[in-house]
Amino acid sequence: MRARLGWVIGILLAAVVVLPAAVIAWQMLRHEEAGVAPPVRDRNAQLAQGRYLARAGNCMACHTARGGAEYAGGRPIATDFGTLYTSNITPDKATGIGQWSADDFWRALHHGRGRDGRFLYPAFPYTSYTRMSREDSDALFAYLQSLPAVVRTNQPHALRFPYDQRVLLALWRTLYFSPGSYVPDPSRSAQWNRGAYLVQGAGHCSACHSARNGLGASVAPLALAGGVIPALDWYAPALHGGELALGRWRDEDLAALLKTGVSARGATLGPMSEIVGRSLQYLEDADIAAMAAYLRTLPPVAANHLPPTAQPEPAEAERIMKQGKRLYGDHCADCHGGRGQGSAPDYPPLAGNHAVADAHPVNAIRAVLNGGFPPSTTGNPYPFGMPPFGPQLSDQEVAAVVSYLRNSWGNQGGFVSAAEVNRYRSVPLD
């Protein structure tokens, strides 16, 4: 009996202490290849390439605090585990990355390790950037080093225990991260491969368009099967041929959406407006077309499981539809049209709009509660806005009008409840 207990304790100790310690030690001591820096032929061309990639990767938006100096960090990034503050990546020697070499920078982008070897939190989407080439990493680094140095000491993260213990990222990495590289598919066109490289790498689309598990790791990131963005409460739809039905979008509509935030199929909301406004609008048309060509070929996978909501009895449903229709006529039809046809690009259609009929109703609810503007872009510098209806409509009324949108003009979505609407009244605006 005693002997058996000893065994059990031994095995438990191994599982709880020895094994994790071994994994941590192995991850810390692992030698991370710096790779070979390709020669630089034209310094100006390299800087231009770096500048372009910084846009494609949306580095500045994350690494700039509201009202703060560009790239000097300090923007709060909310996660389920607490708040992270982005780092100063200007070339200041004391507080930024001025002492870094191109090899150090590659280790951050490709391996997710800081200059001193510490593990970086995956809120920095190196899980995608790892697919960028060494040449692109060097160009980005050269560009960042050419910016003005800004003195700004990094603010410590405010993460809950045990997530504040960086060393535990060794375990996370063992489970969910291995440095990758983009391997071109020779059976596809050069355009498709360029699109795949941008979507999977610099564009880090999977950071939002994939569901995350309990430890914050993207589930099947390359499938882009959609999910709710933790802590932000926006739903990023599936980008494959399923939910968004990209197959039914005309090329010009998809390109317009990605470059201007508005299109004949709908307008961007929340975090996607930031991605278009700060990043995608600056990409060359050929790169936007390449991304679209790649996205169109993603195979549909089963929708992420969403908890079913209780649906009303037929008589109650009819009453809600009547009320919703009346509210729509009173408050919405002027802009979105009597049949939800909208008038693109100023007022998005609501008929056949995925944002309305998505598996998850949060985006439609938040659009109605808070209103909003598509991003201001070169292609659409003065976007038309939608007024917030949260102050004038009750939870029950918002639920009725959203349920009406989700079940009219060919849209098919579940009814939403007043309780669901109430949940999103208090979430932060961005």
Ligand code: HEC
């Ligand atoms: C979604 C927000 C986000 C985006 C986009 C982003 N970063 Fe970061 N980045 C972070 C966060 C958060 C950290 C801090 C990670 C940590 O402390 O472990 C970070 C850390 C870094 C570091 C390490 C700095 C240090 O002092 O250790 C570098 C280098 C970096 N980012 C470069 C970039 C580049 C280059 C891009 C664009 C290609 C980029 N980041 C895009 C959020 C972001």
Ligand code: HEC
């Ligand atoms: C003054 C014109 C105007 C009125 C009135 C208006 N909207 Fe909008 N609506 C817009 C604009 C402009 C957008 C695009 C906003 C954005 O992209 O952030 C929009 C976006 C939306 C969206 C998201 C669509 C998408 O493609 O992302 C929904 C859902 C919506 N409106 C529903 C409603 C409902 C319901 C009402 C009435 C209660 C209403 N709107 C009233 C102008 C209006």
Ligand code: HEC
């Ligand atoms: C920071 C999070 C985030 C990132 C990164 C992101 N998206 Fe999105 N995306 C969203 C959210 C949230 C929505 C839903 C709101 C909306 O409809 O605009 C969305 C919607 C979309 C839509 C449908 C747009 C519409 O309004 O009809 C497309 C297409 C899209 N994203 C493509 C991309 C591509 C391609 C990338 C990578 C280059 C990307 N997204 C990166 C958050 C993100």
